[in-house]
Amino acid sequence: MRNIAVPILIVLIFIVMGLYLVAFQVRETESAFVTRFGKPVREVTEPGLYFKWPTPIEQVHKFDARMRVFEGDLTETTTKGAVPIIVNTYVIWRIADPLEFLNAVGTVPKAESKLISQISDTQNRVIGQHAFAEFVNSDPNKIRFEQIQAEMLADLREPVRAEYGIEIKTLGIKQLKVSEDVTKDVFDRMRAERKRRTETTIAEGNAQATKIRTDAESKKTELLAAAEARAKAIRGQGDAEAAKYFKMLEEDPKLAIFLRNTDALKKILKERSTIVIPADSEPFILLKEVPALESGK
Amino acid sequence: MTEQSKKDNEDQKTGAAQQLKRDEFDAAGKSLSDALRFSFMILKVIMIILVIAFLASGFRTVGPDEKALVLRFGKIRGVTEERVLGPGAHWVFPYPIDEVVKIPVEKKVNLAVNSLWYYQTKDEILGEDPKRKPRVAEKLDPTREGYSLTRTTRRSDEILGSDGSDYNIVHSKWQLTYKIDDIEVFFKNVYVNEIKPGQIYFDVITDSIKPLLQNVFEEAVVTALVNYTIDEAIKSKDTIPRHVKRLVQQELDSIESGIKVVSVYLTDITWPRQVDEAFLASIRASQESQKAISEAKTSAENTLNEAGGPVAERLLATLKDKSITEEKREYLWLQLAGSAQERIAEARAYRTQVVETTKANAEYLQQLLPEYRKRPELVIQKIYQDTIEFVLINADEKFVIQPTEGAAGKELRIMINRDPSLKPKSSQPSEQTGQ
Numbered sequence: 055m056r057n058i059a060v061p062i063l064i065v066l067i068f069i070v071m072g073l074y075l076v077a078f079q080v081r082e083t084e085s086a087f088v089t090r091f092g093k094p095v096r097e098v099t100e101p102g103l104y105f106k107w108p109t110p111i112e113q114v115h116k117f118d119a120r121m122r123v124f125e126g127d128l129t130e131t132t133t134k135g136a137v138p139i140i141v142n143t144y145v146i147w148r149i150a151d152p153l154e155f156l157n158a159v160g161t162v163p164k165a166e167s168k169l170i171s172q173i174s175d176t177q178n179r180v181i182g183q184h185a186f187a188e189f190v191n192s193d194p195n196k197i198r199f200e201q202i203q204a205e206m207l208a209d210l211r212e213p214v215r216a217e218y219g220i221e222i223k224t225l226g227i228k229q230l231k232v233s234e235d236v237t238k239d240v241f242d243r244m245r246a247e248r249k250r251r252t253e254t255t256i257a258e259g260n261a262q263a264t265k266i267r268t269d270a271e272s273k274k275t276e277l278l279a280a281a282e283a284r285a286k287a288i289r290g291q292g293d294a295e296a297a298k299y300f301k302m303l304e305e306d307p308k309l310a311i312f313l314r315n316t317d318a319l320k321k322i323l324k325e326r327s328t329i330v331i332p333a334d335s336e337p338f339i340l341l342k343e344v345p346a347l348e349s350g351k
Numbered sequence: 352m353t354e355q356s357k358k359d360n361e362d363q364k365t366g367a368a369q370q371l372k373r374d375e376f377d378a379a380g381k382s383l384s385d386a387l388r389f390s391f392m393i394l395k396v397i398m399i400i401l402v403i404a405f406l407a408s409g410f411r412t413v414g415p416d417e418k419a420l421v422l423r424f425g426k427i428r429g430v431t432e433e434r435v436l437g438p439g440a441h442w443v444f445p446y447p448i449d450e451v452v453k454i455p456v457e458k459k460v461n462l463a464v465n466s467l468w469y470y471q472t473k474d475e476i477l478g479e480d481p482k483r484k485p486r487v488a489e490k491l492d493p494t495r496e497g498y499s500l501t502r503t504t505r506r507s508d509e510i511l512g513s514d515g516s517d518y519n520i521v522h523s524k525w526q527l528t529y530k531i532d533d534i535e536v537f538f539k540n541v542y543v544n545e546i547k548p549g550q551i552y553f554d555v556i557t558d559s560i561k562p563l564l565q566n567v568f569e570e571a572v573v574t575a576l577v578n579y580t581i582d583e584a585i586k587s588k589d590t591i592p593r594h595v596k597r598l599v600q601q602e603l604d605s606i607e608s609g610i611k612v613v614s615v616y617l618t619d620i621t622w623p624r625q626v627d628e629a630f631l632a633s634i635r636a637s638q639e640s641q642k643a644i645s646e647a648k649t650s651a652e653n654t655l656n657e658a659g660g661p662v663a664e665r666l667l668a669t670l671k672d673k674s675i676t677e678e679k680r681e682y683l684w685l686q687l688a689g690s691a692q693e694r695i696a697e698a699r700a701y702r703t704q705v706v707e708t709t710k711a712n713a714e715y716l717q718q719l720l721p722e723y724r725k726r727p728e729l730v731i732q733k734i735y736q737d738t739i740e741f742v743l744i745n746a747d748e749k750f751v752i753q754p755t756e757g758a759a760g761k762e763l764r765i766m767i768n769r770d771p772s773l774k775p776k777s778s779q780p781s782e783q784t785g786q
Binding site: 063079080081082083100101103120122123125128140148197199223227228229230232233237238241245248249251255258260262263264266269271273274277278287288289291293295296300302303309310312313314319320324326327337338341 | 641
């Protein structure tokens with residue numbers, strides 16, 4: 055048993071050690087290339103297990119191919135029409151072409167220092183082609199902010215890929231500012247605009263309030279007029295209905311008028327009246343003398 | 352002792368020593384082989400243990416809010432669904448064949464983005480003393496103060512030739528909540544720092560992707576806000592966060608990050624402190640004008656209510672609307688209240704009264720007629736006397752005067768005690784001329 059186990063073990067150990075010498079793994083997150091005596095022979099971008107000649111002959115160089123973020127500096131540049139503007143651009147990039155990357159830059163920090171100048175060039179170039187009014191505009195249809203970023207990406211992508219083997223996944227302006235002195239003017243303008251707004255608000259509010267009141271007044275008048283018309287109609291109905299009884303009065307108009315007059319007198323002099331009456335009128339005549347009554351008639 | 356014997360003796364001694372040595376060798380060889388056998392035994396045991404340990408080291412536990420990928424020789428193992436391992440224990444080939452990458456997925460992570468807010472000292476952030484207002488610089492230092500630009504309102508009276516590039520400055524604070532959605536895409540594409548001993552994997556991931564998210568998020572905010580006016584931005588509850596969320600997700604998808612935005616929350620948004628007064632005045636003005644309007648509305652309501660009660664408005668509308676049936680209109684007229692109703696009620700009372708009076712008069716006449724025809728003078732006299740009596744009884748003051756004959760110049764003056772509650776009427780005589 056020992057006779058079989060020992061050689062197997064030894065062979066296994068040798069195989070494993072041999073594999074360590076001739077095999078290498080490329081992880082999902084990596085890309086690599088192999089050099090033979092220092093000369094690059096092949097590039098490996100797909101993950102998996104690969105073989106190579108042992109170390110002195112062939113060597114493997116691995117790179118992390120995942121996305122990295124790089125932030126540029128806050129820089130002042132000018133738009134078309136020489137308006138100063140302060141922007142900060144970031145890029146998300148990855149090593150796409152390891153060989154190119156190694157030859158051109160080699161390490162991540164070096165790549166970043168290359169990127170910073172590239173980004174700055176792109177900023178100046180692209181932003182210089184656009185007016186400030188395309189960044190921010192009172193008419194939203196004229197805003198080209200997203201297009202400007204897309205143009206910057208297009209401007210940066212190709213040369214960086216060709217020169218450094220770097221793929222720019224995306225680019226964005228993460229700060230859009232104006233110079234310190236300009237902010238003062240902006241504040242003045244904002245104040246003025248607010249003041250104007252305040253005044254309009256007050257004026258509009260008052261106008262609206264007045265309109266509401268006058269509307270109500272005119273509605274009231276209208277309603278009362280309508281009610282008055284209706285009232286008049288009702289009175290008319292009353293008068294018309296009353297007229298039916300006039301026929302009955304027609305039988306003796308003089309008596310009717312007399313009765314009406316007496317009623318009127320009663321009503322008119324019912325309250326708060328002072329009457330001055332001659333003493334010889336009825337029934338005050340009694341105060342003067344005994345009337346001569348003829349009995350028997 | 353002879354030399355021979357000496358020699359013999361010596362030989363004997365050597366022989367004995369040799370014999371002794373041989374014996375020792377035998378014993379040593381035996382013990383050596385024993386030892387060897389024993390060590391082989393131990394070695395075997397160790398090897399078996401090692402093999403078991405090697406195999407056992409292939410067990411991996413995936414936590415409840417994690418998912419895992421298996422890299423076989425660096426390549427993700429399996430196809431489609433099998434590629435991702437869910438929570439539980441799993442066995443994989445030990446290193447260097449398989450490698451398990453665990454990634455927290457269900458955990459939602461909050462990321463506060465305060466870089467677009469104005470600069471505050473630590474004291475200002477911690478001890479917000481409302482009494483002591485922080486000194487505000489006249490200008491905004493772009494390296495220190497965070498802000499973004501918003502567009503201005505489009506004005507109808509815009510000066511011709513103006514390119515509309517006016518803008519406002521706004522400060523905002525945000526919170527982004529995200530989670531890792533597609534672990535395969537995330538693992539392949541997103542850079543995560545090496546985990547050093549003592550660090551928690553989840554924290555390392557969170558820290559590693561923070562700059563990426565922060566940048567993408569700030570870009571989204573800056574890009575979104577230029578499309579809004581400062582008033583829209585300040586009043587916005589969800590339009591702008593929705594817009595930002597859309598932009599962030601769009602960007603995260605386009606770079607294939609496997610990260611999903613759960614929510615975007617606008618923590619705070621404000622105008623620059625430098626223009627605080629103007630903005631507050633504006634807010635006050637709009638509140639006041641709202642107040643004036645609501646007061647006007649109340650007063651309008653009262654006016655209409657007084658005029659016609661709650662149905663006033665409806666009735667007015669129906670009066671103008673020809674399509675409304677007379678019945679419905681009548682119904683509304685009946686509901687009417689207020690002074691309009693009073694007028695109608697008065698009219699109704701008048702109608703009743705006028706009809707009733709006329710009727711009563713007519714009936715009275717009819718009843719009186721037969722008697723009157725028999726002795727007209729007496730009837731007339733009676734009614735006349737009754738009237739005079741009624742009038743004189745009700746009169747407040749009476750003056751009975753002896754009439755004089757002929758003398759034209761004679762004058763009689765009576766001071767009448769006027770009722771102070773009465774308004775003077777021009778026709779009411781204050782003096783009476785007797786004849």
